[in-house]
Amino acid sequence: MSHHHMKEAMHHMENIVAGHLDAWNAPAGPDRTQLIASLYAPDVFVGEPQEAMRGHDGMEQAIARLQAQLPRTRITRSGPIQVAQDMVTYRWSLGAEDGPAVAAGRDVLIVGGGKVTRLYVVIDAS
Numbered sequence: 001m002s003h004h005h006m007k008e009a010m011h012h013m014e015n016i017v018a019g020h021l022d023a024w025n026a027p028a029g030p031d032r033t034q035l036i037a038s039l040y041a042p043d044v045f046v047g048e049p050q051e052a053m054r055g056h057d058g059m060e061q062a063i064a065r066l067q068a069q070l071p072r073t074r075i076t077r078s079g080p081i082q083v084a085q086d087m088v089t090y091r092w093s094l095g096a097e098d099g100p101a102v103a104a105g106r107d108v109l110i111v112g113g114g115k116v117t118r119l120y121v122v123i124d125a126s
Contacts, residue, residue, distance in 0.1 A: 010081075013088040016111060017081055020119075021092075024063050025074050036060060040116045047120040059119075070103075072096055078104065086111050 019039045026032040036056050046053040046062050053062055067073075079091035089108045093101040103123060110118035 010083060012114075013083050013111065014081055016109065016116060017077065017088060017090060017107075020107070020109065020116065021075055021077060023059075024066070026063075028064060028067075032063070033060070036063075040119075041112065044116055045118045047118065049121070049123055070094065073102060 016039065019035060023032060023035040023039060026035060033056075036059050040056060040059055043055055044059060046058050048062065053059070073094050073096055075092050075094050077090050078093045081088060081090045087108060087110055089106060091106050092104065094103040095101040103126065105121065105123040108118075108120040108122070109116050
């Protein structure tokens, strides 16, 4: 792969990560529904430590559950985006906008056909 193509691929992955974080921070409603539809494959797999979900409905449920458990928190990327082929990963932290992190971990996204086909959420032991 040429350097130019690598840069393009990296830019695409950065856009996917930005959209993914936007979706997880968005309030429930049509904007979030649209983000989910545009970012994730229809049969996307969501793998969390305690549960696995599938599809756009599963993604919506995972986001809604997190926001219900930890209201008024935001997920922010806390480390560099790292890419290997169809996989992108980075560290994140979760907390109130002006407060300390209440959780941290890593997301691993597998991308195919321009959409996220698999998401794994790894949470650091606190």
